[in-house]
Amino acid sequence: MIRFILLQNRQGKTRLAKYYIPLEESEKHKVEYEVHRLVVNRDPKFTNFVEFRTHKVIYRRYAGLFFSLCVDITDNELAYLECIHLFVEILDHFFSNVCELDLVFNFHKVYLILDEFILAGELQETSKKAIIERMGELEKQE
Amino acid sequence: MALSGMRGLSVFISDVRNCQNKEQERLRVDKELGNIRTRFKNEKGLTPYEKKKYVWKMLYIYMLGYDVDFGHMEAVSLISAPKYPEKQVGYIVTSCLLNENHDFLRLAINTVRNDIIGRNETFQCLALTLVGNIGGREFAESLAPDVQKLLLSSSCRPLVRKKAALCLLRLFRKNPDVVNVDGWSDQMAQLLDERDLGVLTSSMSLLVALVSNNHDTYWSCLPKCVKILERLARNQDIPQEYTYYGIPSPWLQVKTMRALQYFPTVEDPNTRRSLFEVLQRILMGTDVVKNVNKNNASHAVLFEALALVMHLDAEKEMMSQCVALLGKFIAVREPNIRYLGLENMTRMLMVTDVQDIIKRHQAQIITSLKDPDISIRRRALDLLYGMCDVSNAKDIVEELLQYLSSADFAMREELSLKIAILSEKFAPDLSWYVDVILQLIDKAGDFVSDDIWFRVVQFVTNNEDLQPYAALKAREYLDKPAVHETMVKVSAYILGEYSHLLARRPGCNPKEIFSVMHEKLPSVSTPTVSILLSSYAKILMHTQPPDPELQSQIWAIFNKYGSCIDVELQQRAVEYIELSRKGAALMDILAEMPKFPERQSALIKKAENSEADTAEQSAMKLRAQQQNSNALVVTDQHPANGPSTVSQLSLVKVPAMSNVDGESPDPAVTEANGTLTVVDPPFEDLLGPMAIEGPPSATAEAEHIQASGLAGVPNAGEALAIAPVEDQMNTVQPIGNIAERFHALCLKDSGVLYEDPYIQIGIKAEWRAPHGRLVLFLGNKNTSPLVSVQALILPPAHLKLELSLVPETIPPRAQVQCPLEVVNLRPSRDVAVLDFSYKFSSHAVNVKLRLPALLNKFLQPIQVSGEEFFPQWRSLSGPPLKLQEVVRGVRPMPLLEMANLFNSYRLMVCPGLDPNPNNLVASTTFYSESTRAMLCLLRVETDPADRTQLRMTVASGDPTLTFELKEFIKEQLVSIPLVARPPAPVPPQPQPTIPPSPSATSDPGALLAGLL
Known part of the structure; x- marks a missing residue:
């Protein structure tokens, strides 16, 4: 199960944070700080997996952005690693050539997309087409 | 790209981005928060649009890391807005700002429920998403039936149903009872027929959670999972949008295989065959490709397949394939794959014994222990720890000790603990163990917990041979220039107790020992000083004839501490000085410590208790739990009742300081x-x-x-x-039920045959035609040796049994393997018995154990077709080659279960041969020296109206075989032990101390009667 998803830039600014477990605010800030420190200095030649407390963080870097998923230690690492990539592909498709600024100014859209992609800490939909079409439907209603 | 329609928000984001420094940013944010707060205060003037805008701003500020301690109410209230745009914001922001423990959320339950049961699909989706992401117990109790209804509804779009599936998963995690309602398992099975892969993906996650909690209820889902997996693996009828870099949804494949790992086994032979075909295809067909994403996705599937193969206890051949693959992976450069290779090899150790093959990779694994990436080093450490046994403990522990000096601080404590455990568990001799622990303290004293040095003291106290050696070593370490305080503690303790054993060695007279210890006193903390004072008192006592000079020196110290501000030290000093004036009485009071009672290693307990926090209990862990905690033979699959081990081992608690x-x-x-x-x-x-x-x-x-x-x-x-x-006399009781263990072993080839607080006897068997090779694993669970070990086989006439030599003594914590060769001479149902005895301190234990070398072990299932079956059946006409009997008092069971039972006794059920669906036909080959390979045929006709009786016909080319086989099957049908009985109330059988009467020893049958 995905415990939380973080999207942070190299400076540690959070661009998206979604928690599927109940955490207090102070704890969330601590987690964000620690995860950033954990991944930011890792060599690109290292694994994309790193232990974090009693869980593990699966992360991937795209330009200056780190996508981190915190999952159970028994979870399938590569499946979640590709889950990150699929999410990035969806964002890329939606924003046509996504960059950090898109995510900053449209953070609320990113939350919407994420809710179509992952729910209750589990994958909900893996079809890029289905998600993009769904976003189209929702935009019409606004 | 500008934000559609919400200029105010965009402007605010730009402002924040343009701030030069953190200080400016804070000012800008504070200003905005103030603004929002005032606007929220007179809510009446706010348009829904404005409210929405401010709530978004709040979320943005929150995301930047600022505390937002107001406005929750406004966010929650937007949930009940009538229009989509506001409602949407309400739902999203609420699920970000609040968690399930917030009181505000309770206010929204009604609105949320109305949205879920309402007609507006978009609202349904929003509500399901909120509940799925932050719903708590209260939501579970009030919403589960509604969500279940949506999931099953045929009128809802897949869009709603997939959300409902995961929402239900969340509710199930919060309160399992709300989902486990009557009939749900059938509906769950139907869900797996779903064509929409989005719904199927979500439903599969739900299934994983359900089966991890209770696999029994969901048996009917098993074949469906296999079908799904087949469909995906063959890429049959998978829409393009669900393939990822050419791979049919790797995520669904992974999830499906995950679900399958929670079923203990796949019994139906056809399902099993299809599953293994798919797995074989995945194992063989996954190549390394250039595209990173494709490679990752295909390897995600491959690693899950490996896990499933391990779980299913596949044939040797497939297992070796897996090990070979993993061996390849741990040597590649690609870090992710290497990491996963190491991780999965560690898992492999837990479920099967492929240790010997894995050991070949030891050098490669040690290289990874020096990898620059800490993630890889951790996996390598885990693997080395897992693969360590008596044969390689020396190498591995020394490698770890060496690594300790350069290891990251973050890893040192774990590393120390692991070194301590391994050296204790697998020490080839105890002096080596002492060496390792002292080295450990020397190299990484800061990371050595008290438990570790306590344990070495226990060992030394309990093993007289070890005492002079330990004292000598302790003495040597104290000579080093910089000594860690923990080293001072352990050395002082050991020297206090045993330094008199060294008296004749140079540099070891009492005075010298005292002065080398006393040198350390100024630099140590109070608890250590108290140990030193005790040691001085002991040294003084051991110095015979008394040395007045030493005496006055030590008394001076006691006098000094007699007025120490620390109560503990003062008290010790005062008492020691008083005591030392008592002369002869001192000898008794300061006498050597008696042996410690045997107890489970606190270290091992600690390691076992470290629990991972996972949403679903890991399949591996579930399996491991069913094995015994202190297991020396890790092959048992069935629940051995009750973890009574611990209480027995730690039965003596030593009170502190009294x-x-x-x-x-x-x-x-x-x-x-x-x-x-x-x-x-x-x-x-x-x-x-x-x-x-x-x-x-x-x-x-x-x-x-x-x-x-x-x-x-x-x-x-x-x-x-x-x-x-005296207290312990006659308390050696077996752990677990011996009869159940035996019955479990009749069906499988490895597991625990017997266990008590001191010994565990594991068994592992291989059968080939009329030959069998059993290995008995005799594991001493203690820190002192088991002596007078004797194993005697009482063979029935039809078996030739040869037990290799059983050593008389089993060293502490060691495991001895004794192979036992079996040849089956002719068909018989008699059972071989192992007469086993040993002594441990004052206990003499003698047990008689039935060996699982039964008739069915010499069977080999064989599938026959109709053309082969009927001529044979007809040619074996009537008694004595074909026998028929009506069996009554059969334990009632469904036909499918009976078929599974036959299959597990190696009688291959051949479906479709008998036109009557209430009948079963099975075939097998029996091997013995007298009969050679002989085909046996079986037909069972059941009466659907009365399941307690059936008619059975057995046929083979040998009259004895026909008779024995018929009787054997009858026994299994009439009194089948419930293997998966709830673990609780099986009274331990009073096993030992039944003196075998002379007549009984010669007749295994009579012995058995006594046993049962």
Whole structure:
């Protein structure tokens, strides 16, 4: 199960944070700080997996952005690693050539997309087409 | 790209981005928060649009890391807005700002429920998403039935249903009872027929959670999962949008295989075959490709397949394929794959014994221990720890010790603990163990917990041979220029107890020992000083004839500490000086520590208890739990009832510090001690017995000493040492039910045959035609040896059994393997019995155990077609080659279960041969020296109206075989033990101490009667 998803830039600014477990605010800030420190200095030649407390963080870097998923230690690492990539592909498709600024100014859209992609800490939909079409439907209603 | 329609928000984001520094940013944010707060205060003037805008701003500020302690109410209230745009914001922001424990959320339950049961699909989706992401117990209780309805509804779009599936998963995690309602398992199975892969993906996650909790209920889902997996693996009818870099949804494949790992086994032969075909295809067909994403996705599937193969206990061939693959992976450069190779190899160790093959990779694994990436180093450490056994412990532990000096600080504590455990568990000899622990303390004293040095002291105390060696080593370490405080503690303790054993060696006379210890005193903390004082007192006592110079030196120290501000030290000093004036009585009071009672290693317990926090209990862990905690043979799959091991092993608790009370000549002082003595909790375990007297639990003894004024008392230490032994008499009871263990082993080839607090006997068997090779694993669970070990086989006439030599002594914590060769001479149902005995301290244990070398082990299932079957069946006409019997009193069971039972006894059920669906036809080949390979045919006709009776016909080319086989099957049908019985109330069988009567020993049958 995905415990939380973080999207942070190299400076540690959070661009998206979604928690599927109940955490207090102070704890969330601590987690964000620690995860950033954990991944930011890792060599690109290292694994994309790193232990974090009693869980593990699966992360991937795209330009200056780190996508981190915190999952159970028994979870399938590569499946979640590709889950990150699929999410990035969806964002890329939606924003046509996504960059950090898109995510900053449209953070609320990113939350919407994420809710179509992952729910209750589990994958909900893996079809890029289905998600993009769904976003189209929702935009019409606004 | 501008934000559609919400200029105010965009402007604010730009402003924040343009701030030059953190200070400016904070000012800008504070200003905005102030603004929002005032606007929220007179809510009436706010348009829904404005409210929405401010709530978004709040979320943005929150995301930047600022505390937002107001406005929650506004966000929640937007949920009940009538229009989509506001409602949407309400739902999203609420699920970001609040968690399930917030009171505000409770206010929204009704609105959320109305949206879920309402007609507006978009609202349904929003509500399901909120509940799925942050719903708590209360939501579970009030919403689960509604969500279940949506999931099953045929009128809802897949869009809603997939959300409902995951929402239900969340509710199930919060409260499992709300989902486990009657009939749900059938509906769950139907869900797996879903064509929409989005719904199927979500439903599969739900299934994983359900089966991890209770696989029994969801049996009907198993074949469906296999079908899904087949469909995906063959890429049949998978829409393009669900393939990822050419791979049919790797995520669904992974999830499906995950679900399958929670079923203990796949019994239906056809399903099993299809599953193995798919797995084989995945194992063989996954190549390394250039595209990173494709490669990752295909390897995600491959690693999950590996896990499933391991779980299913596949044939040897497939297992070796897996090990070969993993061997390849741990040597590649690609870090992710190498990491996963190491991780999965560690998992592989837990489920099967492929240790020997894995050991070949030891050098490669050690290279990874030096990898620059800490993630890889951790996996390598875990693997080395897991693969360590008696044969390679020396190499591995030395490698780890070497690595300790360069290891990251973050890893040192774990590393120390692991070194300590391995050296204890697998020490080829105890002096090596002492060496390792002392080296460990020397190299990484800061990371060595008290448990570790307590344990080495226990070992030394309990093993006389070890004492001079340990004392010598302790002496050597104290000579080093910089000595860690923990080293001072352990050395001082050991030298206090045993330095007199070294007296003749150079540099080891009492004075020298004392001075080398005393040098350390100025630089150590109070708890260590107290150990030093005790040691001085002991040295003084051991110095015979007394050395006046040493005496005055030590008394001076005691005098000095007699006025120490620390109560503990003061008390010790005062008492020691008083005691040392007692002359001869001192000898008794300061006598050597009695042996520690056997107890489970605190370290191992600690390692076992470290629990991972996962949403679903890991399949691996579930399996491991079913094995016994301290298992030396890790192959048992069925629940061995009750973890009673621990309580038996740790039956003697040594109270802390009450020692002083006993010796105190003055009752007033005793009272003061009782109230004043405060000890650091970690010392509780050892300091009790460490100070002057032995395990002081028996207060009677203490009173005795007091009463007789400390003179001429019978040796208190001795009396105490005997006490616990008497208590333990006749308490050696087997752990788990012996009969159940035997029955489990009749169906499988490895597991635990017998276990008690001191020994575990595991068994592992391989059968080839009329030959069998059993290996008995005799594991000593203690820190002292088991002696007078004897194993005698009482073979029935039809078996030739040869047991290799069983050693008389099993060293501490060692495991001895004794191969046993079996040849089946002719068909018979008789059972071989193992007469096993050993001694441990004062216990003499003798048990008689049935060996699982039964008739069915010499069967080999064979599938026959109709053309083969009927001519054979007809040619074996009538008795004695074909026997028929009506069996009554059969344990009623569905036909499918009976078929599974036959299959598990290696009688291959051939479906479709008998036109009557209430009948079963099975075939098998029996092997023995007299009959060679002989085909056996079986037909069972059941009566659907009365399941307790059936008619059975058995046919083979040998009359004895036909008869024996018929009887054997009958026995299984009439009194089949429930293998998966709830673990609770099986009374331990009073096994040992039944002296075998002379007539019984010669007749295994009679023996059995006694056993049952």
